[in-house]
Amino acid sequence: ARLVATYLALMPAAEAQEIKSLIKYEEETAGSLMATEYLAVKAGEKVRDVLAQVKKQAEEAESITYIYVVQSDNRLLGVVSLRDLLTHPDEMTIDTITNTRVISVKAGDDQKDVAQVVANYNFFSIPVTDDTGHLLGIITVDDIVDVLDEEAVEEYSGLAAVNVADTDDTAWHSALKRLPWLLGLLVLGMVSVAMVASFEDTIRQAPILAAFITIIGGTAGNAGTQSLALAVRHFGAGTEKSGWKNLFSEILAAAVVAVVTGLVLALVVFVWKSNDGLALAVGLSLAAAVLVSAVLSHLVPAFLNKINLDPAVVNGPLVQTICDWVAILIYFGIAQAMLDQFIGK
Secondary structure (H helix, E strand, O other): OHHHHHHHHHOOHHHHHHHHHHHOOOOOEHHHHOEOOOOEEEOOOEHHHHHHHHHHHOOOOOOOOEEEEEOOOOEEEEEEEHHHHHOOOOOOEHHHHOEOOOOOEEOOOEHHHHHHHHHHHOOOEEEEEOOOOEEEEEEEHHHHHHHHHHHHHHHHHHHHOOOOOOOOOOHHHHHHHHHHHHHHHHHHHHHHHHHHHOOHHHHHHOHHHHHHHHHHHHHHHHHHHHHHHHHHHHHHHOOOOOHHHHHHHHHHHHHHHHHHHHHHHHHHHHHHHOOHHHHHHHHHHHHHHHHHHHHHHHHHHHHHHHOOOOHHHOOHHHHHHHHHHHHHHHHHHHHHHOHHHHOOO
């Protein structure tokens, strides 16, 4: 704080005051993103006079695409595009061509929500107001692109359990950042090993079962990661449907994927081994594992979103490991139940 105060004291008063007005807002909010150089005119002015102001202020303004119409106390009334301004008679008042249904955001709004509004309406910039509607600044599409890039990096980092933005790290620092998660996942992976070992008797009776552990666990994990990525993206972008509709849609999609992958694997096993019991057990196991893993991977971020936590904190490798556990339990559970149908064939 002292360092900031020192720098502000060395700056021109106008610039220092502008920076003070911005740093009071929390990071990743509309207030922290906005620029205070914008084009605003008072209601009742003529188009000719507004054009003169635009020419005078254009060099310093952050954007001249939109001109905002305000009351004498700077309360936002509406917006006029530069195109409309140029295509209407000079003697016409600005009120005549003002769009009063202006979309704005509050200074305290989260930057992700602001980015979503701009993306939904294809704006070049959006006004920022206080709680009483007074115009404070604007956020341009350039800043929104930066926000979307940051959010994408966060999402990808979560899915990969590594910060993908750290491209300038040395090999040593990069390794140190990756190791904690990888060592943790290694420990969790040993749980998978222990689970498989607990079915040693089943494998001894039908050794062929061991051949399909990897493909069933891997496919279930991939399905879970896909479901997780879509859920994180949907919830992060604020495009999710109502809870039950969204869940039903995911169950339906997962069921289709499960049936298709299960049938394909069952067919391959039957052609390879000519054992209908084994083909049925393996295909059914894969279908069940894919369905459960996909739905589970959707429910976790959905639950976090429901309790107002960021769904992106769930990472892909952890979900894949959990899906591996699910697949092992389902696979050997079904295999044990159907053992008599394919053993010895």
